[in-house]
Amino acid sequence: MKERNIGGYVKASTVHREERGKKEEGRKKLTLFMGCLGTISYTFFLLSYSSRNPIRSGPEGFQFSRALKSSSRSMYRGLSLRTSMGEETAASMARQDERPSRGIECSVRKVPHVLTVAGSDSGAGAGIQADLKACGALGVYCSTVITAVTAQNTVGVQGVHHVPEEFVGEQLKSVLSDMHVDVVKTGMLPTIEVVNVLCQKLKEFPVQALVVDPVMVSTSGDVLAAPSILSVFREELLPMADIVTPNLKEASALLGGVQLETVSDMYSAAKSIQSLGPRNVLVKGGDLPASKDAVDIFFDGEHFHELRASRIKTCNTHGTGCTLASCIAAELAKGSSMLPAVKVAKRFVEVALDYSKDIIIGNGFQGPFDHLFKLSRVCNSCKGQRFKPSDLFLYAVTDSGMNKKWGHSITDVVKAAIEGGATIVQLREKVAETRDFFKTAEECLEMCRSYGVPLLINDRVDVALAIDADGVHIGQSDMPARVARILLGPEKIIGVSCKTPEQAEQAWLDGADYIGCGGVFPTTTKENNLTIGLEGLKTVCLASKLPVVAIGGIGVGNAHSVMKIGIPSLKGVAVVSALFDRECVTTATKMLHSVLMDVVSTPN
Numbered sequence: 001m002k003e004r005n006i007g008g009y010v011k012a013s014t015v016h017r018e019e020r021g022k023k024e025e026g027r028k029k030l031t032l033f034m035g036c037l038g039t040i041s042y043t044f045f046l047l048s049y050s051s052r053n054p055i056r057s058g059p060e061g062f063q064f065s066r067a068l069k070s071s072s073r074s075m076y077r078g079l080s081l082r083t084s085m086g087e088e089t090a091a092s093m094a095r096q097d098e099r100p101s102r103g104i105e106c107s108v109r110k111v112p113h114v115l116t117v118a119g120s121d122s123g124a125g126a127g128i129q130a131d132l133k134a135c136g137a138l139g140v141y142c143s144t145v146i147t148a149v150t151a152q153n154t155v156g157v158q159g160v161h162h163v164p165e166e167f168v169g170e171q172l173k174s175v176l177s178d179m180h181v182d183v184v185k186t187g188m189l190p191t192i193e194v195v196n197v198l199c200q201k202l203k204e205f206p207v208q209a210l211v212v213d214p215v216m217v218s219t220s221g222d223v224l225a226a227p228s229i230l231s232v233f234r235e236e237l238l239p240m241a242d243i244v245t246p247n248l249k250e251a252s253a254l255l256g257g258v259q260l261e262t263v264s265d266m267y268s269a270a271k272s273i274q275s276l277g278p279r280n281v282l283v284k285g286g287d288l289p290a291s292k293d294a295v296d297i298f299f300d301g302e303h304f305h306e307l308r309a310s311r312i313k314t315c316n317t318h319g320t321g322c323t324l325a326s327c328i329a330a331e332l333a334k335g336s337s338m339l340p341a342v343k344v345a346k347r348f349v350e351v352a353l354d355y356s357k358d359i360i361i362g363n364g365f366q367g368p369f370d371h372l373f374k375l376s377r378v379c380n381s382c383k384g385q386r387f388k389p390s391d392l393f394l395y396a397v398t399d400s401g402m403n404k405k406w407g408h409s410i411t412d413v414v415k416a417a418i419e420g421g422a423t424i425v426q427l428r429e430k431v432a433e434t435r436d437f438f439k440t441a442e443e444c445l446e447m448c449r450s451y452g453v454p455l456l457i458n459d460r461v462d463v464a465l466a467i468d469a470d471g472v473h474i475g476q477s478d479m480p481a482r483v484a485r486i487l488l489g490p491e492k493i494i495g496v497s498c499k500t501p502e503q504a505e506q507a508w509l510d511g512a513d514y515i516g517c518g519g520v521f522p523t524t525t526k527e528n529n530l531t532i533g534l535e536g537l538k539t540v541c542l543a544s545k546l547p548v549v550a551i552g553g554i555g556v557g558n559a560h561s562v563m564k565i566g567i568p569s570l571k572g573v574a575v576v577s578a579l580f581d582r583e584c585v586t587t588a589t590k591m592l593h594s595v596l597m598d599v600v601s602t603p604n
C-alpha cells in the first residue's frame with residue numbers, strides 16, 4: 001500500500017486505502033479459492049449465475065462470461081471483461097447470501113449501486129436529480145444523500161438551504177451501512193463540516209470507488225460551496241478519490257487560481273491536481289474559449305488522454321458536469337475500468353445533449369437536458385420489459401396459408417389473437433416476398449405495441465432488425481443463435497427450437513432467452529417434423545436452463561396434458577392451427593386461454 005504524507009502528516013486517505021487494501025486482499029483470497037475449484041467449475045459458476053440473470057440487469061463481468069462462451073466478445077458494445085468485478089460481485093453475492101430471509105424465495109442478484117452525495121436542484125437539471133436520472137439511464141441503482149436543498153431554475157439559483165452535517169452523516173450511515181454501495185459520487189458539498197463527515201463515513205464504510213465532482217460554482221455563476229472548502233478538498237477528499245472531474249474554473253480554484261486558457265494549460269492542471277492525491281483526473285474543457293470540440297484531458301498518473309466530443313449547439317447544458325460524473329460512477333459500478341468509464345460517460349453526455357438540444361424548459365439561458373432519451377425510446381417500443389418468461393403462456397404463431405383459407409388479414413388475426421389472450425406473437429411467413437413481409441411486420445408491430453404484447457419474427461433476423469421487432473425465433477437450420485445475438489444485441493428476445501437437451505444447452509450458451517420444444521404431438525402445419533412426445537418434452541424441460549414453450553399439435557384438447565407435466569421451466573404452449581385455422585380467432589384463443597388458466601389455477 002502506498003502511504004501518502006501530505007503537508008507533513010499522514011492523511012486520512014491512508015486509512016481509507018488501508019481498508020481498500022484489506023478488501024483487495026479479500027478479493028485475492030477469493031480468486032485463489034476460485035482457482036482451486038478450477039477454471040472449469042468457475043466458468044460454470046459464472047455461466048449458471050448469468051443464466052439466472054438476464055443480460056440487461058446482471059453484473060457485466062458475469063454477463064460477459066456468457067458472451068465469452070459464445071465467442072462473441074468483441075462484438076458486444078460497451079461490455080468489458082473485468083475479472084476484478086467478477087470477484088467483487090461474487091463477494092457481494094456471498095454477502096447477500098448471508099442476509100436474513102425476507103420471507104420470500106428469490107434468487108440473489110447484485111445490482112450495481114451508486115450513492116450520490118450532492119445537493120438537490122429544484123429544477124431537476126443538475127444535482128441529485130441529474131445523478132438519479134443518469135444512473136437510471138445507464139441501468140444502475142442510485143441512492144441519495146442530500147447535502148443542501150437549492151431553489152433553482154433555468155435562470156439561476158434563488159436560494160440555498162444547507163442540511164446540517166449531523167444529518168448528512170445520518171443519511172450516509174443509513175445507506176452505506178445497509179445497501180451494498182459500489183461507488184460513491186460527490187457533487188455539492190457546501191461546507192467543510194460536510195466534507196469531513198463524508199470522509200469519516202467513507203473510512204467507516206469503504207466502497208470500491210469514489211468519484212469527486214468538485215462543484216463550487218453553478219453554471220449560472222452562483223456560489224455553491226464556500227471558498228474555504230478548497231483546503232479540505234485538497235487535503236482530505238481528493239486523496240481519497242479515484243477520479244476528480246473539475247471544469248476549468250474548478251481546476252483553477254483547486255490550483256490556487258492559476259489561469260487555464262489552453263489545452264496545454266489543461267494538461268498541466270491535470271498533472272498538478274493528480275499530485276494532490278486522486279488516482280485519476282479529468283479536466284473538462286467545455287468552457288475553453290475558441291475550441292471547436294469539447295476537449296477533456298484525462299490523466300491517470302502516467303498517461304494523458306485527450307478526449308474529444310463534438311460541441312453540441314444548445315443552451316440546454318445545465319447539469320452536464322453532474323451527469324458526466326454520475327455516468328462515470330455508474331460505469332465503474334457496473335465493473336468498467338476508469339478510462340472506458342470516462343469515455344462512455346462523455347459519449348452519454350454528448351448524445352443526451354444532441355438528443356435534447358431543441359427542447360424548451362424554462363425561460364432562462366441554461367435549460368436542462370433529457371437524460372432519459374434512451375429510456376423513453378425503450379418504453380415507447382415496449383422493450384423496457386425485454387423478456388418475461390410468463391409471456392410464453394399463450395404463444396400465437398401466425399400462418400399465411402391459414403389466413404388465406406379463411407379470408408383473414410394478418411393484422412386482423414394478430415389483433416384477434418391478442419384480444420383472445422395471446423401473450424406473445426410470432427410472425428411465421430414462409431413464402432412472402434421480403435418487401436411484403438417487411439410491410440406486414442411493421443403493421444403487426446404497431447398493433448402489438450398498442451397492446452403491449454411482444455412481437456417476434458420467425459427465421460428472418462434481417463426483418464426483425466429492419467422493423468425493430470422485439471426479437472426472433474430461430475430453428476436449428478436457421479442462423480445460429482450466437483450470431484443472431486450479436487446482430488440483435490443484448491436487449492432483443494431470441495427463441496430457439498430445440499428437440500434435445502444438448503440443443504437446449506447450446507441455446508443457453510448462445511445467449512437465447514427461451515426455447516421452443518416440439519413437436520410434442522404430430523402436426524400438419526410443419527412438414528416432416530419429428531414428434532418427440534410428452535416424454536421428449538419432459539426430458540428437454542428438465543435439462544433446460546431456459547424457459548420452455550411447447551409446440552406442435554397442441555390445442556384445447558391436449559394443452560392440459562402438456563402443462564400438467566408440471567416441470568417449472570415449461571411456461572406455456574405455442575400454437576398455430578388451434579388459433580389460426582379457425583373462423584373466429586378470438587374465440588379459439590379465448591378457449592385455449594381458459595384451458596391454460598384452468599391448469600395453472602388447479603392445484604396438483
Ligand SMILES: Cc1ncc(COP(=O)(O)OP(=O)(O)O)c(N)n1
Pocket residue numbers: 395397426428458459473474475476477478495496497515516517526549551574
Ligand atoms: C415457439 C416456436 N417454437 C418452434 C418453432 C419452429 O422453428 P423452426 O424449427 O425454425 O421451424 P420453422 O418455424 O422456421 O418452420 C417456432 N417457429 N416457434
Ligand SMILES: Cc1nc(C(=O)O)sc1CCOP(=O)(O)O
Pocket residue numbers: 397497498516517518519520522523524525526529551552553554574575576577578
Ligand atoms: C412451427 C412449428 N415448429 C414445430 C417444432 O416442433 O419445432 S411444430 C410447428 C408447427 C406447430 O403448428 P400447430 O400448432 O398447428 O401444430
Ligand SMILES: [Mg+2]
Pocket residue numbers: 458459473474475476478
Ligand atoms: Mg425456422
